[in-house]
Amino acid sequence: MRLRNVENGHTWQKKLKLWFIQFVSRRKNPDVLRLVFYRPELFGQAFSQGLQALLRGPSEWSVAERELFASFVSRQNQCDF
Amino acid sequence: MPDRYSTLRQSLIDGVLTTPGDTTPDLRRRVEARAAQHAGIERQESTEVPVELAGYLDKTALHAYKVMDEDIQALKDKGYSEDAILELTLSVALGSGMSRLERGLAALKGATS
Numbered sequence: 001m002r003l004r005n006v007e008n009g010h011t012w013q014k015k016l017k018l019w020f021i022q023f024v025s026r027r028k029n030p031d032v033l034r035l036v037f038y039r040p041e042l043f044g045q046a047f048s049q050g051l052q053a054l055l056r057g058p059s060e061w062s063v064a065e066r067e068l069f070a071s072f073v074s075r076q077n078q079c080d081f
Numbered sequence: 082m083p084d085r086y087s088t089l090r091q092s093l094i095d096g097v098l099t100t101p102g103d104t105t106p107d108l109r110r111r112v113e114a115r116a117a118q119h120a121g122i123e124r125q126e127s128t129e130v131p132v133e134l135a136g137y138l139d140k141t142a143l144h145a146y147k148v149m150d151e152d153i154q155a156l157k158d159k160g161y162s163e164d165a166i167l168e169l170t171l172s173v174a175l176g177s178g179m180s181r182l183e184r185g186l187a188a189l190k191g192a193t194s
Contacts, residue, residue, distance in 0.1 A: 002153045005163040039164075042100045043171050046092040053089055078146050 006031075006038045014038075030080075090179075097175045103165035109172040116142040116176025122183055133159045134169065141173045 010018065014037040022029045036044035055066050074080070098113060099106045112134075114124035119142045130138060137152050156166050 002150055003163045003167055006167060009163075038167075039100070039102075042096055042102065042168065043093075046089065046096045050086070050089040050093055053086065 006034050010037055097171045102168045103162045104168045112169050112172040113176035116173040117180040120177055120180035122180035138173055142177055
């Protein structure tokens with residue numbers, strides 16, 4: 001993460017949440033999670049709500065199909081997410 | 082074009098472009114419009130940005146995978162805070178993403194009309 005603020009400039013509540021996620025998953029938190037949790041009013045809050053609705057909300061596509069669409073597009077964009 | 086995700090889309094747009102920060106909403110709107118223009122969508126807003134930002138913004142819009150640490154440091158050396166860089170980068174991403182959505186929905190509308 002090139003921006004130190006996004007790497008570790010979170011509120012203590014968000015730092016605690018990030019630590020817990022990393023502890024439970026036993027993996028380093030992905031950068032996108034740090035981004036979502038940093039200044040959530042700027043991006044993360046609306047993004048998370050939209051993502052939840054798109055990938056998990058009512059749809060004619062299954063959850064797995066939607067995850068596949070997202071993965072395919074990410075691959076085309078040379079993005080890990 | 083209203084659809085069941087319109088409210089969610091608008092919340093994201095409002096968040097990225099208008100949340101108080103180290104850059105003005107006006108600059109972020111122009112950055113978003115510039116990124117959308119690169120993707121073939123014209124906005125009503127001006128796409129003019131400070132000359133020292135243009136290179137980074139265009140690279141991020143067109144070839145984000147080519148952005149290097151040196152690009153970020155160059156902006157910091159010119160006085161841009163990390164929060165300003167974040168806000169501008171998100172504005173580019175918003176413009177690029179929304180323009181793709183608009184083109185996709187337009188294609189869908191054309192195919193079904």
